[in-house]
Amino acid sequence: MGYFKDIIDGGLSLIEGMGVTARRLFQPLITVQYPRKKIPLSSAYRGHIELKIFEETGTHKCIVCLNCEKTCPSGVIRVQGEKQKEKGPKTLTGYVIDFSKCSLCGLCVEICPTSTLEYSREYELVGDTGADCVFDLMLRLAKQVEQREEKKKTQGIAA
Amino acid sequence: MAELEKIEASDRVYSLNLGPQHPSTHGVLRIVLDLDGEYIIKADPVIGYGHRGHEKMGENRPYKQFLPNTSRMDYLSGMLFNHGFVLAVEKLVGIKVPERAKYIRVIASELNRISSHLLWFGTYLMDLGGFTPFLYAFDDREQILDILDSITGSRLTYSYCRFGGVSRDVDLKFIEMTRAFLKRMEKRWADYDSLVTKNVIFIHRTRDVGVIDRELARQYGVTGPNLRACGVAFDVRRSEPYEVYDRLDFEIPTGTKGDALDRYDVRFKEMQQSCRIIDQALDQLPEGEFLTPKVPQKLGPPKGEVYTAFESARGLTAYYMVSDGSPGPYRCHIRVPSFGNLNALNDVLPGTLVADAISILGSIDVVIPEIDR
Numbered sequence: 001m002g003y004f005k006d007i008i009d010g011g012l013s014l015i016e017g018m019g020v021t022a023r024r025l026f027q028p029l030i031t032v033q034y035p036r037k038k039i040p041l042s043s044a045y046r047g048h049i050e051l052k053i054f055e056e057t058g059t060h061k062c063i064v065c066l067n068c069e070k071t072c073p074s075g076v077i078r079v080q081g082e083k084q085k086e087k088g089p090k091t092l093t094g095y096v097i098d099f100s101k102c103s104l105c106g107l108c109v110e111i112c113p114t115s116t117l118e119y120s121r122e123y124e125l126v127g128d129t130g131a132d133c134v135f136d137l138m139l140r141l142a143k144q145v146e147q148r149e150e151k152k153k154t155q156g157i158a159a
Numbered sequence: 160m161a162e163l164e165k166i167e168a169s170d171r172v173y174s175l176n177l178g179p180q181h182p183s184t185h186g187v188l189r190i191v192l193d194l195d196g197e198y199i200i201k202a203d204p205v206i207g208y209g210h211r212g213h214e215k216m217g218e219n220r221p222y223k224q225f226l227p228n229t230s231r232m233d234y235l236s237g238m239l240f241n242h243g244f245v246l247a248v249e250k251l252v253g254i255k256v257p258e259r260a261k262y263i264r265v266i267a268s269e270l271n272r273i274s275s276h277l278l279w280f281g282t283y284l285m286d287l288g289g290f291t292p293f294l295y296a297f298d299d300r301e302q303i304l305d306i307l308d309s310i311t312g313s314r315l316t317y318s319y320c321r322f323g324g325v326s327r328d329v330d331l332k333f334i335e336m337t338r339a340f341l342k343r344m345e346k347r348w349a350d351y352d353s354l355v356t357k358n359v360i361f362i363h364r365t366r367d368v369g370v371i372d373r374e375l376a377r378q379y380g381v382t383g384p385n386l387r388a389c390g391v392a393f394d395v396r397r398s399e400p401y402e403v404y405d406r407l408d409f410e411i412p413t414g415t416k417g418d419a420l421d422r423y424d425v426r427f428k429e430m431q432q433s434c435r436i437i438d439q440a441l442d443q444l445p446e447g448e449f450l451t452p453k454v455p456q457k458l459g460p461p462k463g464e465v466y467t468a469f470e471s472a473r474g475l476t477a478y479y480m481v482s483d484g485s486p487g488p489y490r491c492h493i494r495v496p497s498f499g500n501l502n503a504l505n506d507v508l509p510g511t512l513v514a515d516a517i518s519i520l521g522s523i524d525v526v527i528p529e530i531d532r
Contacts, residue, residue, distance in 0.1 A: 010359035020354045021291060030298055042305070044312035044327060073224035105227035105318045106326065111456065119312070 046106055047120040048099045051141045060141060061114040064090040068108035074101045100133035171195055179208050186527030199516060202508035204501050209531035217491030222248050222458050230316040233529040235278055236472040238271035238317045245320040246401055247467035247478035252460045257448040260324035261402045266440045267319060269433040274303040275472035276430045279524045284355060286521035287364050292355050299347055306336045324450030334441060341434050348431060365419035369507050369519030372417050380499035383474020384425045385523050389417035395470040407439045419522035457486050473497050473524060497525040
């Protein structure tokens with residue numbers, strides 16, 4: 001008797017399991033066809049760091065305190081600055097990060113006294129060599145400033 | 160077994176390397192199996208392939224800079240390891256944590272525990288040959304990752320906790336998303352029940368397979384769901400409540416025999432209990448600060464040592480740190496649960512079939528990078 005009971009019970013359990021998958025058939029798709037369709041990033045998304053552009057100055061506020069360089073656990077950040085005058089603050093001349101070593105902990109963003117560092121929204125960062133992972137943030141900032149100005153110009157014309 | 164032992168070590172014994180690269184070993188693990196036909200005579204897990212020196216890294220840098228490493232030891236429960244490390248340092252330095260931060264940490268940790276168990280659920284059934292539940296589990300896990308992504312900004316290596324709180328406050332959207340997830344899971348448990356728990360093939364593959372009894376568990380230091388499956392209701396969240404676990408009402412599911420089916424049941428019920436914990440914590444979530452503002456950038460803890468245990472998804476995990484007064488620990492030791500759980504295989508595997516070895520290995524839910532660290 002046990003033998004047949006096992007077969008019937010087993011068969012029923014399989015049918016019950018199939019019921020779950022059958023119901024799933026009529027529910028909406030959850031997969032996203034990635035390169036053609038993209039999911040919006042969360043507001044907290046941590047990309048590689050970049051220099052923030054402040055509205056009032058139109059540029060960053062880095063004071064070359066080197067706190068970010070010192071706090072980075074992996075030695076990702078290299079900051080260069082030089083003094084314009086004999087006495088006075090340093091100005092930023094170079095800000096390079098090696099993203100291949102970055103663990104995205106965000107300690108640099110938190111420690112920045114002028115909060116001029118922020119996370120970028122980039123995630124499609126494919127490169128062929130290690131050199132592709134090295135980002136010059138000054139260059140990036142210059143490009144962003146340029147784009148902003150162009151945008152402002154076109155908006156001004158449209159208005 | 161008794162008959163097998165009489166046979167001299169002859170040509171009949173066949174040595175087989177299970178791993179280091181094997182899709183069912185969940186990481187770089189090698190198990191040297193001595194086989195007699197389809198039966199295992201001796202099993203010897205070989206670990207250490209993924210050694211990255213996390214403990215040493217902890218010793219040569221300040222406490223704060225070790226934070227990102229903690230999520231990378233047990234990558235499936237990164238939040239829990241992160242949480243535990245922060246607890247240990249707070250105890251060492253004596254930092255007070257705001258109430259709100261405590262609740263946020265508990266919610267995030269429990270979400271992470273569910274996501275870890277869901278991944279185990281999916282991969283374990285894939286080891287047994289069922290592919291469908293894997294897709295369902297990953298669908299649910301995706302919801303958790305989205306929720307955690309919205310507050311931590313990361314999907315796996317969160318590095319969310321800070322000394323004296325958390326890095327980012329939770330908003331109404333997070334609470335809404337979490338509530339929606341809890342509601343969704345209520346229906347999903349029934350689905351999983353009819354898809355897997357009641358499935359006859361599954362029951363036959365797991366019942367009385369890979370029994371770890373109490374005595375064996377005690378000898379090897381097996382903890383977590385594997386220990387609870389033998390009927391020992393030991394959970395650090397209950398025995399030494401940290402954060403706000405003493406204010407929350409939850410059960411500790413236990414099994415009876417300690418076989419693979421019991422371990423499955425315990426983890427399955429644990430996910431439901433975690434949902435209960437999150438639900439209560441959301442209800443009790445107070446207003447206030449999420450991070451103590453008074454924590455200095457450079458921590459200077461007094462000379463001394465600290466041992467803090469917490470319950471990760473795999474069992475009792477602990478940080479032991481010795482401070483000599485410098486900004487970083489003099490010694491940083493981490494007690495990981497998977498080490499004990501894995502080594503129980505030495506006694507569990509002999510006498511079983513090779514096909515069951517994969518099933519047993521999957522059922523004890525080891526994360527190898529956590530052992531190697």
